Amino acid sequence: MKxxxxxxxxxxxxxxxxxxxxxxxxxxKDLIPMWVAxxxxxxxxxxxxxxxxRVQHEVLGYTLRPDSYFDSIINWNQKHHxxxxxxxxxxxxxxxxxxxxxxxxxxxxxxxNIILQTPVYFPFYDAVKLNGREILNNPLKMVNGRYEMDFDxxxxxxxxxxxxxxxxxxxxxxxxxxxxxxLQRLGEICLKNNIIIISDEIHNDLxxxxxxxxxxxxxxxxxxxxxxxxxxxxxxxxxxxxxxxxVIASNKEILNKYNAELExxxxxxxxxxxxxxxxxxxxNGEEWLSQLLDYIQENITIVVNFFKKELPKVKVIIPEATYxxxxxxxxxxxxxxxxNKIFIDEARVAIxxxxxxxxxxxxxxxxxxxxxxxxxxxxxGRIKTALANHQ
Ligand SMILES: Cc1ncc(COP(=O)(O)O)c(C=O)c1O
Numbered sequence: 260m261k262x263x264x265x266x267x268x269x270x271x272x273x274x275x276x277x278x279x280x281x282x283x284x285x286x287x288k289d290l291i292p293m294w295v296a297x298x299x300x301x302x303x304x305x306x307x308x309x310x311x312x313r314v315q316h317e318v319l320g321y322t323l324r325p326d327s328y329f330d331s332i333i334n335w336n337q338k339h340h341x342x343x344x345x346x347x348x349x350x351x352x353x354x355x356x357x358x359x360x361x362x363x364x365x366x367x368x369x370x371x372n373i374i375l376q377t378p379v380y381f382p383f384y385d386a387v388k389l390n391g392r393e394i395l396n397n398p399l400k401m402v403n404g405r406y407e408m409d410f411d412x413x414x415x416x417x418x419x420x421x422x423x424x425x426x427x428x429x430x431x432x433x434x435x436x437x438x439x440x441x442l443q444r445l446g447e448i449c450l451k452n453n454i455i456i457i458s459d460e461i462h463n464d465l466x467x468x469x470x471x472x473x474x475x476x477x478x479x480x481x482x483x484x485x486x487x488x489x490x491x492x493x494x495x496x497x498x499x500x501x502x503x504x505x506v507i508a509s510n511k512e513i514l515n516k517y518n519a520e521l522e523x524x525x526x527x528x529x530x531x532x533x534x535x536x537x538x539x540x541x542x543n544g545e546e547w548l549s550q551l552l553d554y555i556q557e558n559i560t561i562v563v564n565f566f567k568k569e570l571p572k573v574k575v576i577i578p579e580a581t582y583x584x585x586x587x588x589x590x591x592x593x594x595x596x597x598x599n600k601i602f603i604d605e606a607r608v609a610i611x612x613x614x615x616x617x618x619x620x621x622x623x624x625x626x627x628x629x630x631x632x633x634x635x636x637x638x639x640g641r642i643k644t645a646l647a648n649h650q
Contacts, residue, residue: 296629297629302497328538371392423456428458443479450485485510602624
């Protein structure tokens, strides 16, 4: 079956954050939304059918997770990453961000240091700060157009209060697929210093040809022993509204501490439709995902070629994964407040100001291209016209 990602699905007026909160976030409604990380594509037909079948039963009471739910997670991870996990290692969360917040509470105390490698997904900052912990910033280095981890900087900053690292792998916003050797070196530093790795791997399936996602915990038994992995089918299959994620930890002590935190707020029960959707997605998702990745790769190529040809001063960091593109506009204007005005009021495109991801993001924007090609082309045309007046 050939899926049609060119279809424009009207999302306005469906209580959809990406379209219906434009005015609240950007100050006007008439923008092409390329910001929050969900897709303008329909969720896969096999997921919708599974949910419809479940609805037909007409009783929506408390729901357990059957063995088949765990099997689908185990099989998907084995098939996609060669990572062998066990049912007993899996725990639950209504989302990856809630899971990260629970790990901060479970594995650190107020005043402890938590490592962030910036620029990075902005809820990581809140997870540290709003829980009364301190950020230990280990900024990524830009080397030949790709971010790299700065291990020397990290080793020089680790102190007795450094308890955890929040790792984004693949990386949001820059789209790095961290290589095995990079993760191994990071893991060894954490092992040496008794630091727990919280590996947010929500984008693990959205990896392009030529790259391979390595689950941090799959590198060695020792590294698995200090790692808690967060995953979800939500980015891959556009299911974020179903609030269904899971965590994996082979170390019983780590998993028990996480589960104790989950119990304290009693939010481990799960969502009936989320459970159904995860299973349907992981059991049937191969072909859909493969076509989706080809489509997103084409959108990325359109963006890369556009800037190369039309606005060569703009530097595009080519993503190795994710449908998010990290773009450096600083050569056009180094003042992000002025750039915001150009994008919003002139181009009328909602892309995310890079400063949200840390001060390293000044002059950068994150563009979400999980939308029909025609929308990407329209947005680029508007950016070209708007920037023509500001060169
Ligand atoms: C790196 C990363 N982690 C977590 C999330 C969100 O996770 P959830 O909606 O499951 O809380 C996102 C969404 O953009 C993300 O990019």
